Amino acid sequence: MKIPFIKCHGSGNDFILIDELENALAFTEEERKHLSLLLCDRNNGIGSDGILFVLGSDKAEGRMRMFNSDGTEAEMCGNGLRCVARHMIDKLGRSNIQIETEKAVLSVSQVEQIYPSIDTFAVAIEPVSFDVASLPMNFSAEQAVDVEIPELSERHRFTALSVPNPHIVSLVDEVKEEELYEIGKKANQLSSVFPNGVNVSFVQQLEQNQIFARTYERGVGLTNACGTAMSASSLVSTLLGTNELDTPVVVINKGGLVHCIVTKDGDTYRIQLRGNGTNVYQAVVEVNDDMQAFYVHSEERFEEENKAYEKLQNYAASLIGGSRA
């Protein structure tokens, strides 16, 4: 079968976007899982953190389903939703639409650029809950805000929240990648505490309304950035750190930067995530019937937008004293 796709990314969190509706494809659940395992593989596949399947919806202009590279489906994907928003906005020629996701119908729009020449998309990250049952997480209280999880680490404190996929966030003085990898891996093997797994983030407050976030993603491992994690991290560092409500928090990540705006409406927190939705190339992948082999042809690259994105990446790296040269 021939499958047209777009290779795209949000903050370097990269995806294969397949529009099932546009291409008259209707995969079974097993096929979506198999395609994710086959195509996301960094060594033998196309290589990506996940697949974004775009489907029709009777509640919104479109529907997104997101599969991690290990073939599991996630409730939500913030960076992926920006890519799907861009795809649908380009397709429909409208700058404000709604996309159905597993847990909610979410507003997405094209907004003011966060950096010169970077088309920017704002997506709602909702619903947000601090109830441990919403992750789910087995814990001795209804919420786990700034608590120790001795099974995971004796050094760090964590806050658990769903946005609506499951996250734990730890504010640290310095993000140590190896330590994050170990804790993230352990958390995803600790089914007595996190029966459905969890995304684990380390967050460093750089200055007021500016943080650096790094995430070990459930179903993937360490990624350049995770949109829901950056949203969760902005909220947690607003509650426990020095960020302000209603003010863009600049979240620097390994793949660039985004802005997150946290608002409070009564007891409800809302987060808006703003950032790129960059297309790298589009192509057609031919997959054999048993989904064990594939061939990619007719690749068309989007050079200009990728050059523009490199400038954003260099700028983001300069903010944390790094260089991508």
Ligand SMILES: N[C@@H](CCC[C@H](N)C(=O)O)C(=O)O
């Ligand atoms: N990278 C995503 C999140 C993808 C899903 C996550 N790994 C999970 O299983 O919850 C994002 O940008 O939010």
